[in-house]
Amino acid sequence: MQEKQHIASAFDRDLESIQALILKMGGMVEAAILDGAQSLADRDVEAAEKVRRGDKAIDALEEQLNEEAARVIAIRAPVSRDLRVILSVLRLAASLERIGDYAKNMAKRTSVLAELHPIEGSDAALKRMAREVQNMLRDTLDAFVNRDPGLAHEVLLRDQEVDQMYNALFREFLTHMMEDPRAITACMHLHFIAKNIERMGDLVTNMAEQVIYLATGKMPDEDRPKGDTTAYVAQPE
Protein backbone atom coordinates (compact mmCIF):
# COMPACT_ATOMS: atom_id res chain seq x y z
CA MET A 1 0.00 0.00 0.00
CA GLN A 2 2.79 2.33 0.97
CA GLU A 3 4.58 1.33 -2.22
CA LYS A 4 1.53 2.36 -4.29
CA GLN A 5 1.35 5.71 -2.50
CA HIS A 6 4.99 6.25 -3.35
CA ILE A 7 4.43 5.50 -7.03
CA ALA A 8 1.39 7.76 -7.22
CA SER A 9 3.22 10.75 -5.84
CA ALA A 10 6.19 10.16 -8.12
CA PHE A 11 3.77 10.35 -11.04
CA ASP A 12 2.23 13.52 -9.62
CA ARG A 13 5.66 15.10 -9.42
CA ASP A 14 6.35 14.11 -13.03
CA LEU A 15 3.02 15.53 -14.07
CA GLU A 16 3.73 18.79 -12.30
CA SER A 17 7.04 19.17 -14.07
CA ILE A 18 5.29 18.53 -17.40
CA GLN A 19 2.62 21.10 -16.53
CA ALA A 20 5.34 23.59 -15.62
CA LEU A 21 6.87 23.06 -19.07
CA ILE A 22 3.58 23.68 -20.83
CA LEU A 23 2.99 26.86 -18.85
CA LYS A 24 6.48 28.07 -19.71
CA MET A 25 5.84 27.30 -23.36
CA GLY A 26 2.45 29.03 -23.17
CA GLY A 27 4.02 32.16 -21.69
CA MET A 28 6.58 32.27 -24.49
CA VAL A 29 3.85 31.91 -27.12
CA GLU A 30 1.74 34.64 -25.50
CA ALA A 31 4.76 36.95 -25.63
CA ALA A 32 5.40 36.03 -29.28
CA ILE A 33 1.81 36.97 -30.21
CA LEU A 34 1.97 40.35 -28.47
CA ASP A 35 5.53 41.20 -29.51
CA GLY A 36 4.81 40.11 -33.06
CA ALA A 37 1.77 42.38 -33.31
CA GLN A 38 3.59 45.27 -31.63
CA SER A 39 6.66 45.04 -33.85
CA LEU A 40 4.37 44.94 -36.87
CA ALA A 41 2.46 48.03 -35.72
CA ASP A 42 5.77 49.84 -35.13
CA ARG A 43 7.29 48.43 -38.35
CA ASP A 44 10.18 47.58 -36.02
CA VAL A 45 12.19 45.11 -38.06
CA GLU A 46 14.67 44.44 -35.28
CA ALA A 47 11.97 43.57 -32.73
CA ALA A 48 10.31 41.36 -35.34
CA GLU A 49 13.62 39.56 -35.92
CA LYS A 50 13.75 38.83 -32.19
CA VAL A 51 10.29 37.23 -32.35
CA ARG A 52 11.42 35.10 -35.29
CA ARG A 53 14.52 33.90 -33.49
CA GLY A 54 12.49 33.23 -30.34
CA ASP A 55 10.43 30.61 -32.15
CA LYS A 56 13.35 28.18 -32.01
CA ALA A 57 13.12 28.14 -28.22
CA ILE A 58 9.39 27.39 -28.43
CA ASP A 59 10.04 24.49 -30.82
CA ALA A 60 12.79 23.17 -28.55
CA LEU A 61 10.41 23.25 -25.60
CA GLU A 62 7.86 21.19 -27.52
CA GLU A 63 10.55 18.61 -28.24
CA GLN A 64 11.48 18.56 -24.56
CA LEU A 65 7.83 18.08 -23.62
CA ASN A 66 7.47 15.17 -26.04
CA GLU A 67 10.53 13.47 -24.65
CA GLU A 68 9.52 14.07 -21.06
CA ALA A 69 6.01 12.72 -21.71
CA ALA A 70 7.39 9.60 -23.41
CA ARG A 71 9.75 9.09 -20.47
CA VAL A 72 6.93 9.38 -17.93
CA ILE A 73 4.66 7.03 -19.87
CA ALA A 74 7.50 4.52 -20.15
CA ILE A 75 8.54 4.50 -16.49
CA ARG A 76 5.16 5.07 -14.79
CA ALA A 77 2.87 3.21 -17.20
CA PRO A 78 -0.08 5.46 -16.35
CA VAL A 79 -3.61 4.35 -17.21
CA SER A 80 -7.04 5.95 -17.60
CA ARG A 81 -7.15 9.49 -16.21
CA ASP A 82 -3.39 9.95 -15.76
CA LEU A 83 -2.67 8.77 -19.27
CA ARG A 84 -5.39 11.05 -20.62
CA VAL A 85 -3.74 14.04 -18.96
CA ILE A 86 -0.38 13.31 -20.53
CA LEU A 87 -1.79 12.72 -24.02
CA SER A 88 -3.80 15.93 -23.72
CA VAL A 89 -0.70 17.87 -22.73
CA LEU A 90 1.02 16.62 -25.88
CA ARG A 91 -1.85 17.95 -27.99
CA LEU A 92 -1.77 21.27 -26.16
CA ALA A 93 1.96 21.51 -26.84
CA ALA A 94 1.42 20.77 -30.54
CA SER A 95 -1.16 23.58 -30.75
CA LEU A 96 1.16 25.99 -28.95
CA GLU A 97 3.94 25.16 -31.38
CA ARG A 98 1.68 26.00 -34.31
CA ILE A 99 0.54 29.27 -32.75
CA GLY A 100 4.20 30.14 -32.32
CA ASP A 101 4.74 29.44 -36.03
CA TYR A 102 1.98 31.86 -36.96
CA ALA A 103 3.51 34.53 -34.71
CA LYS A 104 6.85 33.93 -36.42
CA ASN A 105 5.19 34.33 -39.81
CA MET A 106 3.64 37.63 -38.71
CA ALA A 107 7.09 38.84 -37.68
CA LYS A 108 8.56 37.65 -40.99
CA ARG A 109 6.15 39.85 -42.94
CA THR A 110 7.08 42.94 -40.90
CA SER A 111 10.26 43.52 -42.87
CA VAL A 112 8.44 43.71 -46.21
CA LEU A 113 5.56 45.75 -44.79
CA ALA A 114 8.11 48.24 -43.45
CA GLU A 115 8.90 49.07 -47.10
CA LEU A 116 5.27 49.58 -48.10
CA HIS A 117 2.76 52.35 -47.51
CA PRO A 118 0.68 51.70 -44.35
CA ILE A 119 -3.01 50.79 -44.72
CA GLU A 120 -5.09 53.06 -42.53
CA GLY A 121 -6.60 51.46 -39.43
CA SER A 122 -5.30 48.00 -40.12
CA ASP A 123 -2.46 48.01 -37.57
CA ALA A 124 -4.77 48.91 -34.71
CA ALA A 125 -7.27 46.26 -35.80
CA LEU A 126 -4.59 43.57 -36.05
CA LYS A 127 -3.25 44.51 -32.62
CA ARG A 128 -6.74 44.21 -31.14
CA MET A 129 -7.15 40.78 -32.71
CA ALA A 130 -3.75 39.65 -31.44
CA ARG A 131 -4.47 40.92 -27.93
CA GLU A 132 -7.80 39.09 -27.84
CA VAL A 133 -6.16 35.83 -28.93
CA GLN A 134 -3.44 36.27 -26.32
CA ASN A 135 -6.12 36.81 -23.64
CA MET A 136 -7.95 33.69 -24.80
CA LEU A 137 -4.70 31.72 -24.61
CA ARG A 138 -3.94 32.97 -21.10
CA ASP A 139 -7.43 31.99 -19.92
CA THR A 140 -7.12 28.59 -21.60
CA LEU A 141 -3.88 27.91 -19.77
CA ASP A 142 -5.51 29.05 -16.51
CA ALA A 143 -8.47 26.78 -17.23
CA PHE A 144 -6.02 23.93 -17.84
CA VAL A 145 -4.12 24.42 -14.58
CA ASN A 146 -7.34 24.78 -12.54
CA ARG A 147 -9.25 22.14 -14.56
CA ASP A 148 -11.94 24.78 -15.05
CA PRO A 149 -14.30 23.81 -17.91
CA GLY A 150 -16.42 26.95 -17.37
CA LEU A 151 -13.55 29.27 -18.18
CA ALA A 152 -12.62 27.11 -21.18
CA HIS A 153 -16.22 27.36 -22.43
CA GLU A 154 -16.01 31.16 -22.30
CA VAL A 155 -12.94 31.00 -24.52
CA LEU A 156 -14.92 29.04 -27.13
CA LEU A 157 -17.51 31.80 -27.28
CA ARG A 158 -14.94 34.57 -27.47
CA ASP A 159 -13.38 33.07 -30.59
CA GLN A 160 -16.40 34.32 -32.52
CA GLU A 161 -15.35 37.90 -31.78
CA VAL A 162 -11.95 37.21 -33.30
CA ASP A 163 -13.65 35.72 -36.35
CA GLN A 164 -15.85 38.79 -36.68
CA MET A 165 -12.84 41.11 -36.48
CA TYR A 166 -11.25 39.05 -39.23
CA ASN A 167 -14.39 39.20 -41.41
CA ALA A 168 -14.48 42.99 -41.10
CA LEU A 169 -10.81 43.28 -42.03
CA PHE A 170 -11.18 40.95 -45.01
CA ARG A 171 -13.88 43.21 -46.47
CA GLU A 172 -11.84 46.32 -45.72
CA PHE A 173 -8.80 44.95 -47.50
CA LEU A 174 -10.86 44.00 -50.56
CA THR A 175 -12.26 47.54 -50.72
CA HIS A 176 -8.80 49.12 -50.31
CA MET A 177 -7.37 46.99 -53.09
CA MET A 178 -10.16 47.82 -55.49
CA GLU A 179 -9.87 51.52 -54.78
CA ASP A 180 -6.11 51.67 -55.04
CA PRO A 181 -4.11 49.00 -56.88
CA ARG A 182 -0.92 50.34 -55.27
CA ALA A 183 -2.28 49.04 -51.95
CA ILE A 184 -2.61 45.48 -53.24
CA THR A 185 0.73 44.08 -52.12
CA ALA A 186 0.49 45.53 -48.61
CA CYS A 187 -3.11 44.35 -48.30
CA MET A 188 -2.18 40.83 -49.36
CA HIS A 189 0.44 40.61 -46.60
CA LEU A 190 -1.79 42.26 -43.99
CA HIS A 191 -4.62 39.98 -44.96
CA PHE A 192 -2.40 36.95 -44.45
CA ILE A 193 -1.49 38.21 -41.03
CA ALA A 194 -5.16 38.72 -40.18
CA LYS A 195 -5.96 35.18 -41.34
CA ASN A 196 -3.07 33.81 -39.33
CA ILE A 197 -4.29 35.54 -36.17
CA GLU A 198 -7.75 34.14 -36.86
CA ARG A 199 -6.17 30.68 -37.14
CA MET A 200 -4.34 31.22 -33.85
CA GLY A 201 -7.79 31.83 -32.36
CA ASP A 202 -9.00 28.53 -33.82
CA LEU A 203 -6.02 26.74 -32.31
CA VAL A 204 -6.66 28.30 -28.90
CA THR A 205 -10.25 27.12 -29.31
CA ASN A 206 -9.01 23.57 -29.97
CA MET A 207 -6.89 23.86 -26.83
CA ALA A 208 -9.91 25.01 -24.81
CA GLU A 209 -11.85 21.99 -26.10
CA GLN A 210 -8.99 19.73 -24.93
CA VAL A 211 -9.17 21.37 -21.51
CA ILE A 212 -12.92 20.72 -21.34
CA TYR A 213 -12.32 17.11 -22.36
CA LEU A 214 -9.68 16.80 -19.67
CA ALA A 215 -11.90 18.29 -16.97
CA THR A 216 -15.14 16.55 -17.89
CA GLY A 217 -14.19 13.49 -19.94
CA LYS A 218 -16.34 14.75 -22.82
CA MET A 219 -15.66 16.93 -25.83
CA PRO A 220 -17.96 19.98 -26.06
CA ASP A 221 -20.73 19.94 -28.69
CA GLU A 222 -19.40 20.27 -32.21
CA ASP A 223 -22.08 22.59 -33.48
CA ARG A 224 -20.94 25.88 -32.08
CA PRO A 225 -21.34 28.54 -34.78
CA LYS A 226 -18.42 29.16 -37.10
CA GLY A 227 -17.45 32.79 -37.22
CA ASP A 228 -15.27 33.06 -40.34
CA THR A 229 -17.69 33.31 -43.24
CA THR A 230 -15.30 34.96 -45.69
CA ALA A 231 -14.87 31.77 -47.72
CA TYR A 232 -18.33 32.66 -49.04
CA VAL A 233 -17.66 36.34 -49.77
CA ALA A 234 -17.99 37.07 -53.47
CA GLN A 235 -17.85 40.85 -53.13
CA PRO A 236 -17.07 43.24 -50.26
CA GLU A 237 -20.20 44.89 -48.94
Place this chain on the structure above:
Amino acid sequence: MQEKQHIASAFDRDLESIQALILKMGGMVEAAILDGAQSLADRDVEAAEKVRRGDKAIDALEEQLNEEAARVIAIRAPVSRDLRVILSVLRLAASLERIGDYAKNMAKRTSVLAELHPIEGSDAALKRMAREVQNMLRDTLDAFVNRDPGLAHEVLLRDQEVDQMYNALFREFLTHMMEDPRAITACMHLHFIAKNIERMGDLVTNMAEQVIYLATGKMPDEDRPKGDTTAYVAQPE
Protein backbone atom coordinates in the same frame (compact mmCIF):
# COMPACT_ATOMS: atom_id res chain seq x y z
CA MET B 1 9.13 -16.68 -21.49
CA GLN B 2 6.08 -17.96 -23.31
CA GLU B 3 4.03 -15.32 -21.47
CA LYS B 4 6.33 -12.57 -22.75
CA GLN B 5 6.06 -13.87 -26.31
CA HIS B 6 2.30 -13.78 -25.97
CA ILE B 7 2.33 -10.16 -24.77
CA ALA B 8 4.69 -9.07 -27.52
CA SER B 9 2.56 -10.45 -30.30
CA ALA B 10 -0.61 -9.01 -28.77
CA PHE B 11 1.08 -5.60 -28.94
CA ASP B 12 2.10 -6.26 -32.54
CA ARG B 13 -1.49 -7.03 -33.42
CA ASP B 14 -2.63 -3.83 -31.72
CA LEU B 15 0.00 -1.88 -33.57
CA GLU B 16 -1.07 -3.37 -36.87
CA SER B 17 -4.67 -2.36 -36.30
CA ILE B 18 -3.50 1.18 -35.46
CA GLN B 19 -1.39 1.26 -38.61
CA ALA B 20 -4.37 0.06 -40.63
CA LEU B 21 -6.39 2.97 -39.24
CA ILE B 22 -3.74 5.52 -40.18
CA LEU B 23 -3.53 4.11 -43.71
CA LYS B 24 -7.30 4.29 -44.04
CA MET B 25 -7.23 7.87 -42.81
CA GLY B 26 -4.37 8.68 -45.18
CA GLY B 27 -6.28 7.27 -48.13
CA MET B 28 -9.30 9.41 -47.28
CA VAL B 29 -7.14 12.53 -47.01
CA GLU B 30 -5.44 11.76 -50.36
CA ALA B 31 -8.87 11.50 -51.94
CA ALA B 32 -9.99 14.76 -50.32
CA ILE B 33 -6.97 16.60 -51.78
CA LEU B 34 -7.57 15.29 -55.31
CA ASP B 35 -11.36 15.58 -55.24
CA GLY B 36 -11.12 19.05 -53.72
CA ALA B 37 -8.79 20.27 -56.47
CA GLN B 38 -10.87 18.58 -59.18
CA SER B 39 -14.18 20.01 -58.00
CA LEU B 40 -12.56 23.43 -57.84
CA ALA B 41 -11.23 23.13 -61.38
CA ASP B 42 -14.67 22.04 -62.58
CA ARG B 43 -16.44 24.62 -60.37
CA ASP B 44 -18.53 21.59 -59.38
CA VAL B 45 -20.28 22.80 -56.24
CA GLU B 46 -21.94 19.45 -55.57
CA ALA B 47 -18.68 17.51 -55.71
CA ALA B 48 -17.10 20.15 -53.47
CA GLU B 49 -19.93 19.74 -50.98
CA LYS B 50 -19.17 16.01 -50.87
CA VAL B 51 -15.53 16.75 -50.00
CA ARG B 52 -16.69 19.07 -47.22
CA ARG B 53 -19.01 16.49 -45.73
CA GLY B 54 -16.31 13.81 -46.02
CA ASP B 55 -14.10 15.72 -43.60
CA LYS B 56 -16.29 14.62 -40.69
CA ALA B 57 -15.32 11.00 -41.36
CA ILE B 58 -11.63 11.97 -41.33
CA ASP B 59 -12.05 13.76 -38.00
CA ALA B 60 -13.91 10.78 -36.56
CA LEU B 61 -11.08 8.49 -37.62
CA GLU B 62 -8.56 10.68 -35.82
CA GLU B 63 -10.68 10.43 -32.66
CA GLN B 64 -10.82 6.67 -33.05
CA LEU B 65 -7.04 6.54 -33.47
CA ASN B 66 -6.51 8.61 -30.34
CA GLU B 67 -8.76 6.33 -28.32
CA GLU B 68 -7.22 3.20 -29.73
CA ALA B 69 -3.71 4.47 -28.99
CA ALA B 70 -4.64 5.39 -25.42
CA ARG B 71 -6.18 1.95 -24.95
CA VAL B 72 -3.06 0.20 -26.24
CA ILE B 73 -0.75 2.29 -24.08
CA ALA B 74 -2.94 1.60 -21.05
CA ILE B 75 -3.20 -2.18 -21.45
CA ARG B 76 0.23 -2.97 -22.97
CA ALA B 77 2.34 -0.32 -21.20
CA PRO B 78 4.81 -0.22 -24.11
CA VAL B 79 8.26 1.27 -23.58
CA SER B 80 11.10 2.65 -25.73
CA ARG B 81 10.65 1.78 -29.41
CA ASP B 82 7.07 0.52 -29.19
CA LEU B 83 5.97 3.61 -27.31
CA ARG B 84 7.76 5.82 -29.82
CA VAL B 85 5.84 4.21 -32.67
CA ILE B 86 2.49 4.86 -31.02
CA LEU B 87 3.28 8.48 -30.15
CA SER B 88 4.52 9.04 -33.71
CA VAL B 89 1.31 7.61 -35.12
CA LEU B 90 -0.68 10.12 -33.05
CA ARG B 91 1.35 12.96 -34.54
CA LEU B 92 0.87 11.58 -38.04
CA ALA B 93 -2.88 11.42 -37.41
CA ALA B 94 -2.93 15.03 -36.18
CA SER B 95 -1.15 16.17 -39.36
CA LEU B 96 -3.57 14.19 -41.54
CA GLU B 97 -6.51 15.80 -39.76
CA ARG B 98 -5.11 19.25 -40.52
CA ILE B 99 -4.48 18.41 -44.18
CA GLY B 100 -8.09 17.26 -44.35
CA ASP B 101 -9.17 20.63 -42.94
CA TYR B 102 -7.28 22.46 -45.67
CA ALA B 103 -8.92 20.26 -48.33
CA LYS B 104 -12.29 21.07 -46.80
CA ASN B 105 -11.47 24.79 -46.94
CA MET B 106 -10.52 24.47 -50.62
CA ALA B 107 -13.91 22.84 -51.27
CA LYS B 108 -15.67 25.57 -49.26
CA ARG B 109 -14.27 28.26 -51.54
CA THR B 110 -15.45 26.45 -54.68
CA SER B 111 -19.03 27.71 -54.29
CA VAL B 112 -17.99 31.36 -54.27
CA LEU B 113 -15.43 30.90 -57.04
CA ALA B 114 -18.18 29.33 -59.16
CA GLU B 115 -19.81 32.77 -59.20
CA LEU B 116 -16.68 34.64 -60.24
CA HIS B 117 -14.82 34.99 -63.50
CA PRO B 118 -12.08 32.34 -63.83
CA ILE B 119 -8.43 33.41 -63.63
CA GLU B 120 -6.52 32.05 -66.59
CA GLY B 121 -4.12 29.21 -65.88
CA SER B 122 -4.70 29.15 -62.15
CA ASP B 123 -6.88 26.03 -62.04
CA ALA B 124 -4.34 23.90 -63.85
CA ALA B 125 -1.55 25.21 -61.61
CA LEU B 126 -3.54 24.51 -58.44
CA LYS B 127 -4.36 21.00 -59.65
CA ARG B 128 -0.68 20.36 -60.32
CA MET B 129 0.20 21.52 -56.81
CA ALA B 130 -2.55 19.38 -55.26
CA ARG B 131 -1.45 16.31 -57.22
CA GLU B 132 2.16 16.77 -56.15
CA VAL B 133 1.12 17.04 -52.48
CA GLN B 134 -1.04 13.94 -52.80
CA ASN B 135 1.91 12.04 -54.32
CA MET B 136 4.13 13.20 -51.48
CA LEU B 137 1.55 12.04 -48.97
CA ARG B 138 1.21 8.62 -50.61
CA ASP B 139 4.99 8.16 -50.56
CA THR B 140 5.17 9.30 -46.93
CA LEU B 141 2.60 6.69 -45.94
CA ASP B 142 4.53 4.06 -47.91
CA ALA B 143 7.72 5.16 -46.18
CA PHE B 144 5.93 4.83 -42.85
CA VAL B 145 4.66 1.31 -43.50
CA ASN B 146 8.03 0.14 -44.82
CA ARG B 147 10.07 2.18 -42.33
CA ASP B 148 11.92 3.61 -45.32
CA PRO B 149 13.83 6.79 -44.37
CA GLY B 150 15.23 7.13 -47.90
CA LEU B 151 11.82 7.56 -49.44
CA ALA B 152 10.83 9.98 -46.66
CA HIS B 153 13.96 12.04 -47.42
CA GLU B 154 12.90 12.32 -51.06
CA VAL B 155 9.58 13.75 -49.91
CA LEU B 156 11.41 16.48 -47.97
CA LEU B 157 13.20 17.56 -51.13
CA ARG B 158 10.06 17.50 -53.27
CA ASP B 159 8.32 19.97 -50.97
CA GLN B 160 10.53 22.67 -52.45
CA GLU B 161 8.86 22.15 -55.81
CA VAL B 162 5.47 22.76 -54.23
CA ASP B 163 6.84 25.90 -52.60
CA GLN B 164 8.16 27.11 -55.95
CA MET B 165 4.81 26.51 -57.62
CA TYR B 166 3.22 28.56 -54.86
CA ASN B 167 5.74 31.39 -55.25
CA ALA B 168 5.03 31.60 -58.96
CA LEU B 169 1.27 31.68 -58.38
CA PHE B 170 1.58 34.35 -55.68
CA ARG B 171 3.34 36.66 -58.15
CA GLU B 172 0.85 35.86 -60.88
CA PHE B 173 -2.10 36.71 -58.66
CA LEU B 174 -0.53 40.02 -57.64
CA THR B 175 -0.03 40.93 -61.31
CA HIS B 176 -3.61 39.95 -62.21
CA MET B 177 -5.04 42.03 -59.39
CA MET B 178 -3.03 45.09 -60.34
CA GLU B 179 -4.01 44.80 -63.97
CA ASP B 180 -7.70 44.20 -63.33
CA PRO B 181 -9.37 45.20 -60.05
CA ARG B 182 -12.39 43.06 -60.98
CA ALA B 183 -10.14 40.01 -60.57
CA ILE B 184 -9.25 40.90 -56.98
CA THR B 185 -11.88 38.86 -55.14
CA ALA B 186 -11.31 35.71 -57.18
CA CYS B 187 -7.54 36.10 -56.83
CA MET B 188 -7.84 36.48 -53.06
CA HIS B 189 -9.72 33.19 -52.79
CA LEU B 190 -7.47 31.38 -55.26
CA HIS B 191 -4.42 32.69 -53.47
CA PHE B 192 -5.75 31.32 -50.19
CA ILE B 193 -6.24 27.96 -51.80
CA ALA B 194 -2.69 28.04 -53.17
CA LYS B 195 -1.34 28.92 -49.73
CA ASN B 196 -3.39 26.13 -48.16
CA ILE B 197 -1.99 23.58 -50.60
CA GLU B 198 1.49 24.86 -49.84
CA ARG B 199 0.72 24.35 -46.13
CA MET B 200 -0.50 20.82 -46.86
CA GLY B 201 2.93 20.23 -48.37
CA ASP B 202 4.56 21.54 -45.18
CA LEU B 203 2.44 19.16 -43.12
CA VAL B 204 3.36 16.21 -45.32
CA THR B 205 6.97 17.28 -44.83
CA ASN B 206 6.48 17.20 -41.05
CA MET B 207 5.02 13.72 -41.43
CA ALA B 208 8.02 12.60 -43.49
CA GLU B 209 10.30 13.92 -40.74
CA GLN B 210 8.34 11.86 -38.20
CA VAL B 211 8.80 8.79 -40.39
CA ILE B 212 12.55 9.42 -40.53
CA TYR B 213 12.61 9.81 -36.76
CA LEU B 214 10.71 6.57 -36.39
CA ALA B 215 13.01 4.66 -38.74
CA THR B 216 16.33 6.08 -37.56
CA GLY B 217 15.71 7.47 -34.07
CA LYS B 218 16.92 10.89 -35.22
CA MET B 219 15.15 13.91 -36.68
CA PRO B 220 16.62 15.04 -40.04
CA ASP B 221 18.71 18.21 -40.09
CA GLU B 222 16.67 21.34 -39.51
CA ASP B 223 18.43 23.50 -42.04
CA ARG B 224 16.87 22.26 -45.25
CA PRO B 225 16.13 25.25 -47.46
CA LYS B 226 12.73 26.94 -47.10
CA GLY B 227 10.96 27.27 -50.40
CA ASP B 228 8.22 29.81 -49.68
CA THR B 229 9.89 33.20 -49.91
CA THR B 230 6.77 35.24 -50.62
CA ALA B 231 6.70 36.69 -47.10
CA TYR B 232 9.52 38.88 -48.43
CA VAL B 233 7.90 39.88 -51.72
CA ALA B 234 7.30 43.61 -51.85
CA GLN B 235 6.37 43.71 -55.55
CA PRO B 236 5.67 41.08 -58.18
CA GLU B 237 8.52 40.68 -60.62
